[in-house]
Amino acid sequence: MKIAIIGGGSIGLLFSYYLNEYHEVTLYVRNPLQKEKIASEGIVLQSKQNSAIADVQVKLISEWGNHNEELSIICVKQYQLEGVLRNASLSTNHPYLFLQNGMGHLKRIDQFNLSVAMVGTVEHGAYRVNENVVVHTGVGRTNIAFYKGKNDELLHSFVKSSSNSFTFQIEDDYKFLLQKKLVVNALINPLTAVLKVNNGLLLENTHYFHVFNELFKEIKGILELEEEQVYYENTLNVCRNTSQNRSSMLKDIEEGRQTEIDAILGYLIEEAEKRNMKAPIVTTLFHIIKGSEIERGGK
Numbered sequence: 001m002k003i004a005i006i007g008g009g010s011i012g013l014l015f016s017y018y019l020n021e022y023h024e025v026t027l028y029v030r031n032p033l034q035k036e037k038i039a040s041e042g043i044v045l046q047s048k049q050n051s052a053i054a055d056v057q058v059k060l061i062s063e064w065g066n067h068n069e070e071l072s073i074i075c076v077k078q079y080q081l082e083g084v085l086r087n088a089s090l091s092t093n094h095p096y097l098f099l100q101n102g103m104g105h106l107k108r109i110d111q112f113n114l115s116v117a118m119v120g121t122v123e124h125g126a127y128r129v130n131e132n133v134v135v136h137t138g139v140g141r142t143n144i145a146f147y148k149g150k151n152d153e154l155l156h157s158f159v160k161s162s163s164n165s166f167t168f169q170i171e172d173d174y175k176f177l178l179q180k181k182l183v184v185n186a187l188i189n190p191l192t193a194v195l196k197v198n199n200g201l202l203l204e205n206t207h208y209f210h211v212f213n214e215l216f217k218e219i220k221g222i223l224e225l226e227e228e229q230v231y232y233e234n235t236l237n238v239c240r241n242t243s244q245n246r247s248s249m250l251k252d253i254e255e256g257r258q259t260e261i262d263a264i265l266g267y268l269i270e271e272a273e274k275r276n277m278k279a280p281i282v283t284t285l286f287h288i289i290k291g292s293e294i295e296r297g298g299k
Helices: 010-019 031-040 078-087 105-110 152-160 172-195 206-223 228-241 250-256 262-274 280-298
Strands: 001-008 026-030 043-046 051-054 059-062 072-076 096-098 116-122 124-130 131-139 139-148 168-172
Touching: 001 010, 010 026, 010 043, 010 116, 010 124, 010 131, 031 059, 031 096, 043 059, 051 168, 059 078, 059 262, 072 078, 078 105, 096 131, 124 139, 124 168, 139 172, 152 262, 172 206, 172 250, 172 262, 206 228, 206 262, 206 280
Parallel strands: 001 026, 001 072, 026 059, 043 131, 072 096, 096 116, 139 168
Antiparallel strands: 043 051, 116 139, 124 131
């Protein structure tokens, strides 16, 4: 299958490396320097076991839409999404898979009259070292559900032909799928970014864990979660399994990048306002992160 992967961050590099084994992959990136680096040296994947290189075709994002790909996997941050889609010269019938955090990206997707749009959550741990090197810190799976329209034949073909070491799971309920990841992101990312700690300390430090639980109570009320224990236990497991990791939001703050706080806590604030609910912890964390972005040079 001819696949376009949009975005040269950690997830874009990770997906390009693994999918390139069974598919004809083209990675589309913004930076000409990154394009040159990948074209000349390939994508380097580092893990606990070894280091390996994949030669992946790479082009600039401005070239996306003219090469007859059968599927586009969108790995850019949610705040980059609108600009990327607006500049793409693709038919509305073209299938998309969106891999953004939170749920704020759904309203951005809705702005475009897409016939087939899938959403996914990525359970792998990864971080980008430089333009062409990605470290695979934790093996998971990618969960996919249809958000708009359907193309079962394409999705099943894609999932079945992919590597056993990089697995996919098809889910029926996109809302449940995204909410599970949203709860994880909304609990772990802002707290670790504000407290400047690894994920595991949220559970190990009794005072941090108290705040963790109070935040969960607020989130479950906003989202009106029916199976709250499922969401809670899932987040605890993620925290334990990634106990030594530093969250992506903490890394963004430390490195002066814009975070995805609008797609995560910003979305929850909007949902609370729709229900005429107060969300004091969510709102406080949101403004602390936004203030940190300004102080650290983000926008």
